[in-house]
Amino acid sequence: MKILLKSATIVDPQGGLHLKKRDLLIENGTIIQIASKIDATEKMRVVEKDNLHVSLGWMDSSVSFGEPGYEERETIENGLNVAAASGFTDICINPNTNPVTDNKGAVQFLKSKAANHAVQVYPVGAMTKGATGDDLAELYDMQQEGARSFYDYKKPVKNANLLKIALQYCQNFNGLVQSFPMDAAIAHKGMVNEGVNSTQLGLKGIPMLAEELQITRDLYILEYTGGKLHIPTISTKKSVQLIKDAKKKGLDVTCSVAVHNLMLTDDALSSFDTRYKLMPPLRTKKEIKALLNGLQDGTIDGVTSDHAPIDIEYKKIEFDHAQYGSIGLESCFGALGNVLNLSEVITALTGLRERFGLETGEIKEGVKIPLTLFDPSPAWMFESDAILSTSVTSALVRQQMKGKVYGIISKNKLKLN
Template sequence: MNVLLKSATVVDSKSEFHNKTVDILIEKGVISKISKRISNPKNYKELKLDNLHVSVGWFDSSVSFGEPGYEERETIANGLKTAALSGFTAVALNPNTYPVIDSNADISFLLAKSAKHSVDVCPVGALTKHSDGASLAELYDMHQAGAVAFMDYQKPVSNPNLLKIALQYSCSFDGLICSFPQESSISGNGVMNEHITSTKLGLKGNPAMAEELQVARDLFILEYTGGRLHIPTISTAKSVDLIRKAKSQKLNVSCSVAIHNLLLTDDVLDGFDTKYKVLPPLR
């Protein structure tokens, strides 16, 4: 591929061209020159668009395809093609397939299926066998096969002792344990944030406290065990405060947030539009 990008703004904090508008010459698929102005003597294809930006490849930390078991939902090949067209160069693939990704053979299958694609797959193994929350899966074996983390997708670790053991065990190979932030006994069957809007609409609420209690519990366990903990898709300011405090105490914890929880509030549910029914709920 030979192409000349004209007047592109670079978004890369580690680059000397960060936030600068430049021309970028790509020859045989490799960037060969970046400069304020580049001529085109070889008559390469030129791409000039309004508000054109160029960045390093993106990483999606939570992707759910369907293969194996739910290929009608999405195959690995199609999912990776979509990721590439969307600017992603790596994705973390959740274990919510059928069967659940809970063994080294399952991890090897995912890596083999994606080996020749331009997008890197970072497989996430299930934390417990069959993701049923009862007993730990083969964490070390999956780690050896290439798993980058372990979680039961959108399922909280209800048993605190199980989380304690997982964190202690994973210390031996620097594994990353993920814990979905929801105390199910409090969230119950809530379908949206418990707030004035849920009362007005007559819908069961999922209170912010259900998330914050789980985050506080998990951080308390992490302080005791050590290890690496990731808390995915937090949605409340209190959760942010708890994690910030834990990081200030040198605990090895990270977190993520879904983009819709950054941009929307539960006010958009006034029209009962089910596309806004998400987990964790809009607050």
């Protein structure tokens, strides 16, 4: 299939055509021509949109759906359609399913369900059997089958020796270990950020120390073992500094931040709305500023939507009993447009591709890479009618957005909204 993009502004911060307006001709997924003007023929699918921009395909390192086991939250098929409409060409699916993705058969299942879709799926294997934190799962077998990292989703690794063994073992096959940054004993029964708001509202708080202590421990273990460590969804100023210092030491560590932790503070909790019950919890303006600075200076490697659909009956209940989580794919790009400039947004949405073993590269003739099509300029309000997910619980509903997605070109398929 031949696709012709007309008058597209190329957003490629590391490339030679950054912010240049060009026509792009793509055949069978490969960019075969870039020029000021390319004439269309009958055999071409022409894409001509207002203020069309194109970038390397966006990647989300932390997406939860539900299937298998929790299809009422989100099926793989619907979830992939949501991802495509949101501009994501590649997603890593978390293992919080039933059964847990802790063996090569479970990895095969996810890949087979997504095989014919434009969005490329990369399963995340559980680090431990059943994600219980006791014994290592079949890490090597899952890696051979296509798992790109190992992570007991949102469950801290309590056993420091288990993390040590995982980091050592994964070096044999260049595996990537993820460790959720929370000390469970310090967090205890906390639900929200510990501070003025938690005290005034009478909600049990999670001190920032819980995150920072766990990161400090994990980095010490990484320094001892070597290997590759990814710390997902950090949320505090000190966490940014700890990772910055570790990178200066030469440790092989990366990290991400959830988009809602860049947009919202714990002031939102005053309504006791369970949409804002998130893990890690919403913090303060001071922490948001540090996270944005960390993105801009490269300490934080990428942003995730941390898409986590939750059944409405587990949200429309008392705050204490509600489950953590919010959908995020649909609002990720638009939310980032409010807090970062265009180049920073695209870097944030593509910065983890290489870390998770995805193809990357400059937008130029002769390369075969997925592409995202969008307009970064329109301002709009994210209302519930813009939600495409089965779950409707979003922390960013009624937030101002900047930028709209037109679609994606991936796996030799064009999907337009």
